[in-house]
Amino acid sequence: MLAICCIFAGFYFFRQERHELSTISDTLQQISWPALIAGLASTVLYIGLMALTYVFSFKAVGANVSFASSLELFLKRNFIGVFLPMGGITSQTFFSGIIERKGIPTYRVNFASAIFLIVGILSVFIVGIPVLAWLGFTATAHSALFIKLLYSFPVLILITWGTVSFLRKKWLYQRCKKWFPAAFVAIDEMMAEGLSKKYLWIALLMAVLIEVIGITQLYIAITAVEPGASLLAAVLGYTVAVILLIASPLLKGIGAIELAVTFILTEYGFGTASAAAIVILFRFYNFWLMMLAGIVSFVWSRQNVLLRVFPAGMIFILGIVNLVSALSPAIKWRMIALKSYLPLTTIHASNDLTLFAGVVLLFTATYLVKGSKTAWYVAVITTMVSLVGHLFKDIDYEEAIYATIVLIALLITRSQYKIKNDPGRRTMGIRTSIGVFVVALVMGVLGFYFLDKKHFGIDFNFMQSVQFTLQQFFLLSNDTLVPLTKFGEGYLRLISFMGIGAFSFLLYTLGRPYIFDEDTDQSDLSAAREIAQQYSVSSLDYFKIYPDKLIFFNEKRTGFISYKIANGFAVVLGMPVCENTAAAKKEILTAFEQFCKECGLHSAYYRVREADIIQLQSFKKKFFVIGQEATIVIDNFSLEGKKKQNLRTARNTLTKKGYTMQTFEPPLSNDTLQQMEAVSKDWLGEGEKRELVFSQGMFDKDIMRNHTVIALMSPAGVMAAFVELVPVFRNSEVRYDLLRKRNNEQNGTTEWLLLAVIDYCKSKQIAELNMGMAPMAGIEEPKSMQERSIKLAYEKIKRFRHYKGLRNFKERFDPSWENVYFAYESSYDLFFLPSALNQVMRDDES
Known part of the structure; x- marks a missing residue:
């Protein structure tokens, strides 16, 4: 603005x-x-x-x-x-x-x-x-x-x-x-x-x-x-x-x-x-x-960027040419010749129309760079108006020739403009602008008609009131309407500002990209669940069909991508869930990238595994490490040895104090859920912590009722801590999500809970336990500015020290580690991605 x-x-x-x-x-x-x-x-x-x-x-x-x-x-x-x-x-x-x-x-x-x-x-x-x-x-x-x-x-x-x-x-x-x-x-x-x-x-x-x-x-x-x-x-x-x-x-x-x-x-x-x-x-x-x-x-x-930037630059220059030409005096011989064929009112109207088209073109250039389809239509129409306007206002054939060249360039590069525009905002912009116009017309006509003659020196009739209102609203030249009082000056400014506001808002809403923000319905979630049950290769896939996600299917609905929208970004969780072949992944990624372009969205991929980097590099994505994911191979885990002494001590100390472990299989009773909720609220505290979603769940009774929970019970029989096991689509792996304890509980609580999960996996013959991600870990030799910043913050800044503590805690269970990455389009996106990530991870319901 x-x-x-x-x-x-x-x-x-x-x-x-x-x-x-x-x-x-x-x-x-x-x-x-x-x-x-x-x-x-x-x-x-x-x-x-x-x-x-x-x-x-x-x-x-x-x-x-x-x-x-x-x-x-x-x-x-x-x-x-x-x-x-x-x-x-x-x-x-x-x-x-x-x-x-x-x-x-x-x-x-x-x-x-x-x-x-x-x-x-x-x-x-x-x-x-x-x-x-x-x-x-x-x-x-x-x-x-x-x-x-x-x-x-x-x-x-x-x-x-x-x-x-x-x-x-x-x-x-x-x-x-x-x-x-x-x-x-x-x-x-x-x-x-x-x-x-x-x-x-x-x-x-x-x-x-x-x-x-x-x-x-x-x-x-x-x-x-x-x-x-x-x-x-x-x-x-x-x-x-x-x-x-x-x-x-x-x-x-x-x-x-x-x-x-x-x-x-x-x-x-x-x-x-x-x-x-x-x-x-x-x-x-x-x-x-x-x-x-x-x-x-x-x-x-x-x-190739020239195909979009060059026409935008030409449109921008044409806008300036229109403004300069409309404000400059006419060439005398051309004006004399033109008056022989056209009335003076038509010539003046053409000049004003050229001036207005110049203002529109200046703003249209910005939206053309973004690839807006609506902006392309506006540019084509306004360029045609400019072409005719230059010929009818002063036979300015030089400017008309340039407008023709611009029009040809726009038609040649029409395939570059694919971004859809938001129909809701477009409708709102049109309705609002029409509403402002109607209000200004009524106010202007009545005002001019009933105004005292002293303000303009004119006793306006009805047609003059309409004419002057329209001219002032559309910022057209008007030499006969000269205010004689402060009130008259203010009255004209008010109508002009209403016109400026209406057109500015209209241009803004016409150029805004279409943001797909519909909720995913249950039928899509059910279809995604069936695909995940057939093709899932990661325990992270469970969170891809969580209620907070949007689901994108390929045309044949043989695979899907899970994502959320924030700040003009489509942030994807992991990779597509589909047949585990490079061709199948490329097919759905290509469709999703095209979808993002049409909707004016920038795509970004959160928690990408190292094996999938090559797949995304074909889409010209950039990467940096955001952490490491830990996995315990159950058959290889042992409590023997000096390295595991702290784990044994934690379990033995709590056992001697009368604490016990109890497994609750689904469906969970209301009493169990109430005890878990009490523990969760104590863990969250008075606003000190907040629920984070997207790559993990949140406390939701309806969802957790169908999950297995392992709880630590105090000597008095009160739940002291719990860990929630989420259902995964691979029988060989289990993953825990919420792990929470009361703030005043004994040391060693978390260690014993994870040992109990490992014992549970052994009893169910589950091969692996996914411990989730240790953020900011795993960067030994930084390869980019982003990785250098993450490494230094991880090692030297007090605010991020708990991430290092989390990594050290998980290391006590001797897991295998795998780097996970964040993929994005361009360095320009990094200005806005932190805010977008904060939004997609925020629990809006809490």
Whole structure:
């Protein structure tokens, strides 16, 4: 919404000043070729310094990357960042493969990218603070401007102090480390491993030189329009532009930057038309040429992502072309010729329609990158409207030709847009927008009709009331409606804001992906259970048909995938349950991945076994270890020997104190369930612990009634602890789920419960006991940034110490260990997956 406001703010400003801006095209045509060449040269230098900043950022972390690879990395990230939320930051997770293919590990790529970001932000403050100080001492003629900008000075000081404190590991660093320990262990380790201060300073120097080149670009634009202009205006304008670029949530500050820099230049005595011409030229050097270079980099490398990104970029440019063309004055001979065939009202309507289409196209570009099918339809229709609008408003055949090229590109790449959109939200958006329109129409018509003449100087009739209401709601040009009072101004703004709100909400709901969040019905669970009974190879399969899961079947319903949805992710538990062949698994995985694409979901796989990694690698998944799963082979287990002395002591001590073990076979009685519930509540405490689901169960009487339970009974006959055995689909294996005891019970309770489970397995001739996962364990030699972070947190952070204790506890039973993995699509997903995992594991009913 902030991005929408930025664009509308810029649009509103240029619309209000359209009469003064009528000379922009004349001003731009007078720019000399030397000025254009100087600007182009500055852009080439700007891009080259960006690439060098990457080169030295990688050198700072001990990695050598060529200039060509760094150049490709910058151009692609810069281009894709326009269409991403907080693109300057989030784009740093894209296209890491360019560097990883050179043999540089992922964690070094991520760390170097972080350094690139940090030095980029630091350079802004290194330039920004002297600018404000200089303005304060020298710009007495612009004291009002200085006072307005002075509000940002404490912010700059605070951020600079924070950066220094962080880099020197002072107060801010210590607080951040205390709040986010998991993130800092990896940072500390990598810095200790050999962060080169020499190359870090060189990278910072490159970043500062980039800001100098940026200032030079604006100065070139100023002198090209009005020679002999002030250098201070260029320094101040560029600094404000970069701050807005950093703060912009989307589209890299388009609208806000144009508005802010134009305002600053007018404060230095430039006319509105001259200031706008300067900004257009500056943005051509500093933004549009680099966008073009990004497109060239995609074409040069011939990557498939071009099929989606390139049309989105073309749509984005067409949106800008529409806005500029609609706000620019018409060419006189074309307008004279057009008036011979079309009435003036049609020409004005075409111009307004082109303007509105431009705004729609800007937002549609973002959804096109995501692959939205609805966005493709909107883009095609709006592009056709733009084509006709350009011809009917001023015979702008140049813009119409470009719109035709865009339309052809959209039709050629139509197969890339498969993501369905949420029909519920779409319907809600349409209904809400229609409702707002009806309210605005009724309010506007009645208001204009009954308003006192003093507010607008017009005694409105009914048709005029309808006409002016529609024009104001759709933000169409209207020179005859001029408010004469504050009330009149406010009345017009109210109708305009209702129009902006209605269209923004409509575009948002049309672009939202379809999220499949229906509950799984009992027939699907029953069908999944039958498949699991036939093909199950893991005790984890029991939790795949737990009531909290969604079930995806292949077309023949010979296999299924169990998953949950959160934050736009389909988080899968393990692998598909189907015939245990590579072909069967690939068939259902392919269908599920296609389903996720159509629904706008990112797939992730939780607790994947090592043997299944190859299967998922064919779908270009990335992996990292999340823990180890322990399994006891019953026939190999023995209590003999010194290593098992603690286990024997635990059982013998409790036996002497009068404790006994009791096995409860299903169906469990209400009395047994009540005793178990009392133990469970005591174990959970007063909100200190909470139920976790997804890969394990929760306390549910209806479910547990049909499970075997082994309980430790106190000398008084009260249940002190219990362990629940879940039914598995393999007769050779058993798995326990809930293992809970009262908080004040004797030591050794858990050990004896597990010994009792082993005895139970022996009595039932069960070959293996699955003890579940020890989280974060098993990473001996980390292979990625994620594994390094997990290993360091596991070994050094107090908060995760209990995971190490859990692993040591299970090790006392001498199990075999197998690493389990988490699979995901891209590094960008790691920004949002922790929250998604937290949601799928949360018990919403407790």
